[in-house]
Amino acid sequence: MVATQDDPRFLRSREAILTAAREVLLAHGPGAVTHARVAEQAGIARATVYRHWPRTDQLLAEAMATVPMPFFEAPDAPTREWLVRELTALARQLDHHDVRVIATTLAGSALWEDDMDARRARFADLLAGRLAGALEAARSRGEVDLHTAPRDAAALAIGPLYYRATIERGTTDEGVIATVVDSLGRWR
């Protein structure tokens, strides 16, 4: 594959396959992302899909990888207000079908597929690290007395939004977000 990666036709068919894989995923779920379905959706020969991605688990993982993850990126004081803003933005993202698809596919497929599990682990570490860093900085500035280990903040803060969106299939309102932020520590 390395020798042909500069070929514009190769790049075009690669892009068409990724787009088709995302469309099939959003409409029918990860189990539907097969070589045959993706080839049909892309209007491309099945053999071409095989040439680019011999395994559909890798195709699925790559089709999901283009989703950006901008949350908790740039901590800002006062940290409590920043956290409320970031969690509100995340909750609004989790109102969308496609974001729920990405989240549940990541969690589910990772149980059986190594590529997906590596993505899940990177994603989880990124969020946990960003939140822990923001809380430690807030503590060092005297903004908060933490009720929790900083590395637990991601599960405590994101978990309720994720459960509400993917198990209860509902929306997270500002009352829940305030409760979540206050569960992390006593803010001054």
Added chain:
Amino acid sequence: MVATQDDPRFLRSREAILTAAREVLLAHGPGAVTHARVAEQAGIARATVYRHWPRTDQLLAEAMATVPMPFFEAPDAPTREWLVRELTALARQLDHHDVRVIATTLAGSALWEDDMDARRARFADLLAGRLAGALEAARSRGEVDLHTAPRDAAALAIGPLYYRATIERGTTDEGVIATVVDSLGRWR
């Protein structure tokens, strides 16, 4: 199907198919639960699997339905201690691969399949109702000043455990459980 349900061979093959579907699900994920794979796993003709379950989404939903859901069933005072016990039991369940499979399959497959979505909704309502009832009873006994609407308690209490188990793929310790319980209200 109604006419043959009392036939012991019918019941035996039905049971064998459900067992095989569960085995395929746990080992390879919901996408692998196809008529062909389940027939092979059960050592049964594919036509027999089709006769019992014309659609694999219904087979998958039924294969998962045998998992019991004993959590938050019988509230007991003092409510804070009962909650800690129940959440600890749930966290220990979520340490197991098969429980993580059930949880992520329920959340994921429900996005595309009506049968699974109905199960997801019943499951979510059951847990939210049990927790809300327990917290309202605790409040009426003067055990707690709630920080949250009782119907939000399930997302707040279960969400962190679910995120830790399925996104972070880790275990929930007693520190997180204490933080979660204290986020629900001021316990006296």
